[in-house]
Amino acid sequence: MSAPRLAILLVEDEPEIRRFLRASLGVEGYRVVESSTGRRGAIDAGTHKPDLAIVDLGLPDIDGINVIRRIREWSSMPIIVLSARAQERSKIEALDAGANDYVTKPFAMGELLARVRAALRHAVRIDAGSAVLRMDDVEVDFDARTVQRDGQPVHLTPIEFRLLAALAKSAGMVVTHRRLLAEVWGPTHERDTHYLRIYMKQLREKLEADPVQPRFLLTETGVGYRLLLPPPAAA
Amino acid sequence: MRAGFAWQGYAWSAAATVACTLAGLAMRSRFDIVNIAMVYVLAVVVVALRFPRGPAFTTAMLSVLAFDYAFVPPSGTFTVDDVQYLLTFAIMLAVALVVSRLVESVKTRAAAQAALELEAETERIRSALLASISHDLRTPLAVMAGASSSLAESGEQLSADERRALANSVFQQARRMSDHVAKILQMTRLENGAIVLERDWSSMAEIVGSVLARLRERLSLHRVIVEVPSELPLVRIDASLVEQALGNLLENAASHTPAGTVVRLRVERRGDELVVIVEDYGGAIADVDVARVFDKFEHGRAEGSAGGVGLGLAICRAIVRLHDGRASAQRMPGGGTAFSFTLPLEPAPPPPA
Numbered sequence: 001m002s003a004p005r006l007a008i009l010l011v012e013d014e015p016e017i018r019r020f021l022r023a024s025l026g027v028e029g030y031r032v033v034e035s036s037t038g039r040r041g042a043i044d045a046g047t048h049k050p051d052l053a054i055v056d057l058g059l060p061d062i063d064g065i066n067v068i069r070r071i072r073e074w075s076s077m078p079i080i081v082l083s084a085r086a087q088e089r090s091k092i093e094a095l096d097a098g099a100n101d102y103v104t105k106p107f108a109m110g111e112l113l114a115r116v117r118a119a120l121r122h123a124v125r126i127d128a129g130s131a132v133l134r135m136d137d138v139e140v141d142f143d144a145r146t147v148q149r150d151g152q153p154v155h156l157t158p159i160e161f162r163l164l165a166a167l168a169k170s171a172g173m174v175v176t177h178r179r180l181l182a183e184v185w186g187p188t189h190e191r192d193t194h195y196l197r198i199y200m201k202q203l204r205e206k207l208e209a210d211p212v213q214p215r216f217l218l219t220e221t222g223v224g225y226r227l228l229l230p231p232p233a234a235a
Numbered sequence: 236m237r238a239g240f241a242w243q244g245y246a247w248s249a250a251a252t253v254a255c256t257l258a259g260l261a262m263r264s265r266f267d268i269v270n271i272a273m274v275y276v277l278a279v280v281v282v283a284l285r286f287p288r289g290p291a292f293t294t295a296m297l298s299v300l301a302f303d304y305a306f307v308p309p310s311g312t313f314t315v316d317d318v319q320y321l322l323t324f325a326i327m328l329a330v331a332l333v334v335s336r337l338v339e340s341v342k343t344r345a346a347a348q349a350a351l352e353l354e355a356e357t358e359r360i361r362s363a364l365l366a367s368i369s370h371d372l373r374t375p376l377a378v379m380a381g382a383s384s385s386l387a388e389s390g391e392q393l394s395a396d397e398r399r400a401l402a403n404s405v406f407q408q409a410r411r412m413s414d415h416v417a418k419i420l421q422m423t424r425l426e427n428g429a430i431v432l433e434r435d436w437s438s439m440a441e442i443v444g445s446v447l448a449r450l451r452e453r454l455s456l457h458r459v460i461v462e463v464p465s466e467l468p469l470v471r472i473d474a475s476l477v478e479q480a481l482g483n484l485l486e487n488a489a490s491h492t493p494a495g496t497v498v499r500l501r502v503e504r505r506g507d508e509l510v511v512i513v514e515d516y517g518g519a520i521a522d523v524d525v526a527r528v529f530d531k532f533e534h535g536r537a538e539g540s541a542g543g544v545g546l547g548l549a550i551c552r553a554i555v556r557l558h559d560g561r562a563s564a565q566r567m568p569g570g571g572t573a574f575s576f577t578l579p580l581e582p583a584p585p586p587p588a
Contacts, residue, residue, distance in 0.1 A: 194469055
């Protein structure tokens with residue numbers, strides 16, 4: 001059965017960078033739509049309705065963050081940001097504006113492809129409405145609100161469960177501190193980062209084999225957290 | 236600080252005058268009154284050496300008044316019988332002025348000297364930077380140009396394995412170069428004070444976890460032992476910068492010790508500080524180097540090929556200092572080196588409701 005090729009919108013002004021992205025994404029079977037300016041990109045997103053957008057933050061005309069805001073006005077398509085090292089602040093701003101993930105230049109193609117796959121898989125899973133999450137020996141059932149580890153029930157407090165659910169909703173992708181705090185504790189706590197430190201530690205102690213070197217509940221230092229899922233077994 | 240210093244100066248003026256008067260009263264029976272005046276002059280000189288003009292002048296004025304009142308006949312009044320004592324008063328004031336001026340000019344000259352030395356140091360760093368750029372950046376560039384041109388010009392004649400190897404070395408060298416450039420930029424920003432700390436409550440355990448994940452490949456040839464206690468207080472730091480600082484220590488350990496050796500990463504609480512320690516077990520650095528190893532472009536061990544712009548430890552120290560912590564290196568008894576830094580702890584934030 002041949003599924004229609006997934007389309008990726010690439011908003012990037014550097015032709016050399018577009019060249020290798022086009023080549024690699026093409027090899028992976030994606031159809032690539034290219035825009036060399038931010039304005040063009042915002043328009044192309046509307047006309048081509050791609051499955052995912054890759055947006056460079058350093059565009060010549062309008063800020064990449066503006067492109068993200070314009071897309072977010074009407075679409076929840078996954079957006080991955082390409083940022084330079086010196087753009088730490090705007091990277092977080094872009095994520096808070098609705099981008100789902102980021103890759104820092106220079107990056108290995110494998111890194112970007114993994115992010116693309118995780119973002120697309122996420123989009124598919126949301127459609128399918130799957131409510132069970134598996135991380136090795138841990139199984140979380142969001143409908144039944146139960147967690148099992150090695151077949152044994154694990155008790156999570158309501159806040160721990162909400163935090164895990166907030167991460168699982170964006171599984172594979174980064175979620176900023178601010179978003180997590182707003183979602184779990186409410187918008188008045190957007191700056192109480194220490195809440196996250198305390199509850200992430202508790203979650204890791206309950207779910208990870210080595211809480212200091214977690215395999216699933218990853219820290220994105222200075223940005224937020226990421227729930228990394230093992231690639232799904234062919235089902 | 237400065238206000239406290241000035242206040243101290245005037246306190247010294249008063250104390251010195253009182254002390255001289257007491258000494259003078261004790262001397263009066265056996266010494267000439269002119270010698271007692273000398274004791275006051277000495278006090279004026281001492282105060283003028285240590286403090287600015289204000290306290291020096293005050294000492295002179297107080298000394299004149301005290302000397303006049305207690306010793307100049309008729310004693311017990313401010314009346315002056317003999318006009319020659321007016322000369323004594325004038326000399327006391329003049330001494331205060333001259334010594335203060337002298338001290339000030341010496342201080343100005345010392346500052347100028349320090350500025351000159353700083354300039355020389357900056358110059359030394361600049362030339363070291365250029366030398367380091369030409370070596371650490373040109374080598375990867377040469378590899379990239381060579382490998383990629385081979386691929387472009389004669390890719391068809393090469394086996395798939397050879398092509399992959401060449402392409403891979405282009406990638407590795409590009410990454411290495413990007414790392415060097417990032418470090419050079421980071422050091423420049425730190426030196427220019429262009430970095431503003433974005434402090435937030437952070438967990439050192441999380442930082443350890445994320446830096447180990449980031450450097451997994453880099454540390455894959457070493458045996459990494461991690462010792463982080465499960466109950467550590469949170470620290471209010473710029474987590475991204477401290478992650479860099481710790482990452483640089485680990486990269487330093489990995490690139491300067493042989494494959495297969497142990498790298499031990501420990502975090503502990505000591506009083507009101509958090510201490511982060513990276514110990515390596517590959518040949519101790521020389522005695523002299525322990526003190527200098529955190530300086531820019533000091534490679535610590537004389538291995539040119541180990542590479543690294545030599546900025547990693549300097550960046551680490553600059554980041555730690557921005558956080559009011561200390562970075563240090565120590566030789567360990569069994570051979571090997573322990574690099575460590577401290578981060579001050581603050582009272583914990585209010586816990587979640």
